[in-house]
Amino acid sequence: MAKIQMVDLKSQYQKIKQEIDNEIFAVINSSKFINGPVVKEFQDDLANYLNTKHVITCANGTDALQISMMALGLKPGDEVITSDFTFVATVEVIALLGLIPVLVDVDPKTFTIDTEKLEKAITPKTKAIVPVHLFGQAANISTIQKIAKKHSLFIIEDNAQAIGADYITESKKQKLGTLGDIGCTSFFPSKNLGCFGDGGAIFTSNDELADKIKSIVNHGMRVRYYHDHIGVNSRLDSLQAAILKIKLKYLDEYNNARQTAAAYYDTSFKDCEKLIIPSRNKQSSHVFHQYTLKTQNVNRNNLIEYLKSKDIPAMIYYPVPLHQQKAYTKYNFNNSDFPVTNKLSKIVVSLPIHTELKKEEQDYIIENVIKGLDKC
Numbered sequence: 533m534a535k536i537q538m539v540d541l542k543s544q545y546q547k548i549k550q551e552i553d554n555e556i557f558a559v560i561n562s563s564k565f566i567n568g569p570v571v572k573e574f575q576d577d578l579a580n581y582l583n584t585k586h587v588i589t590c591a592n593g594t595d596a597l598q599i600s601m602m603a604l605g606l607k608p609g610d611e612v613i614t615s616d617f618t619f620v621a622t623v624e625v626i627a628l629l630g631l632i633p634v635l636v637d638v639d640p641k642t643f644t645i646d647t648e649k650l651e652k653a654i655t656p657k658t659k660a661i662v663p664v665h666l667f668g669q670a671a672n673i674s675t676i677q678k679i680a681k682k683h684s685l686f687i688i689e690d691n692a693q694a695i696g697a698d699y700i701t702e703s704k705k706q707k708l709g710t711l712g713d714i715g716c717t718s719f720f721p722s723k724n725l726g727c728f729g730d731g732g733a734i735f736t737s738n739d740e741l742a743d744k745i746k747s748i749v750n751h752g753m754r755v756r757y758y759h760d761h762i763g764v765n766s767r768l769d770s771l772q773a774a775i776l777k778i779k780l781k782y783l784d785e786y787n788n789a790r791q792t793a794a795a796y797y798d799t800s801f802k803d804c805e806k807l808i809i810p811s812r813n814k815q816s817s818h819v820f821h822q823y824t825l826k827t828q829n830v831n832r833n834n835l836i837e838y839l840k841s842k843d844i845p846a847m848i849y850y851p852v853p854l855h856q857q858k859a860y861t862k863y864n865f866n867n868s869d870f871p872v873t874n875k876l877s878k879i880v881v882s883l884p885i886h887t888e889l890k891k892e893e894q895d896y897i898i899e900n901v902i903k904g905l906d907k908c
């Protein structure tokens with residue numbers, strides 16, 4: 533058995549090597565490295581896949597969030613509400629733009645923003661909500677939409693971890709990332725749709741916003757050397773677009789493979805008293821960017837050390853909630869406002885999950901998780 537990895541990008545590449553290599557060399561031969569035709573082709577393919585009007589690619593997921601906030605015209609001092617239990621990118625760009633990050637605790641089951649606490653956090657200065665579809669499933673988006681409407685707030689979905697997941701209501705299915713004013717994603721290699729470097733994209737069905745976003749990503753210019761907005765330089769290069777264009781065709785297959793692996797873990801751990809398997813939000817499918825267990829009465833470090841001794845990687849997403857991060861102390865977050873994230877950061881553990889995970893590897897992981905729990 534090969535060494536188990538959190539994510540196995542090498543085996544994934546081997547399966548589509550010929551197709552990918554051909555596209556890469558086509559770009560190199562064309563020497564259209566920036567804004568080559570394949571960038572537009574990929575944007576159109578992704579817009580089709582998501583069933584949204586506009587996809588604008590950019591350099592990474594963090595830029596996607598920043599550019600969205602710029603496009604919405606948020607001004608220094610405006611408050612933006614987001615989740616306390618996520619990757620730092622969101623709060624970072626809020627702070628960089630001089631906006632005020634307002635962090636909200638999460639739901640203990642889905643790990644996504646607690647909508648009751650969210651509504652309480654709204655003030656006259658609040659301008660936008662950034663729900664994060666964490667680990668592969670939706671935040672409670674229907675309630676968030678109602679709250680946003682009631683208080684006239686923008687919604688920017690952080691969909692870096694849930695591309696391809698569906699939002700499901702009685703009447704229809706829609707892709708996550710297309711439910712707010714703007715959706716953002718990342719093509720970081722380990723994401724569900726990853727490229728071979730950095731990349732990101734912004735989605736919207738609003739023509740005016742799309743026009744502004746297209747200009748902001750390119751130094752705020754619509755016409756060359758005429759700058760209408762203060763912009764940035766944030767591009768997905770043609771090589772990455774070519775790779776993503778191929779990989780997009782396999783995205784559903786990839787997400788299915790993750791779901792199959794997650795279901796197998798679920799069956800194996802559901803009767804284990806010391807573990808709580810990931811719960812599913814009824815409003816959406818789950819594309820398992822991460823498979824994250826909650827431990828109960830377990831010495832988590834011992835478990836992780838034991839797994840490491842068996843050559844099994846396990847990760848903690850996230851070990852420190854954002855409100856406790858040193859860089860953000862100036863916002864004076866109140867630790868007692870975050871009982872759930874404080875607890876989750878101490879009890880969660882994520883197991884290897886990826887598109888190439890084999891049953892025999894999972895059997896080995898499962899066997900050793902159970903053995904390891906005995907020792908904790």
Ligand SMILES: *Cc1c(COP(=O)(O)O)cnc(C)c1O
Nearest residue numbers: 592593594619621692693718720
């Ligand atoms: C990965 C990620 C980002 C940032 O994406 P980059 O491409 O690394 O900049 C933002 N938000 C969440 C939730 C992420 O997981």
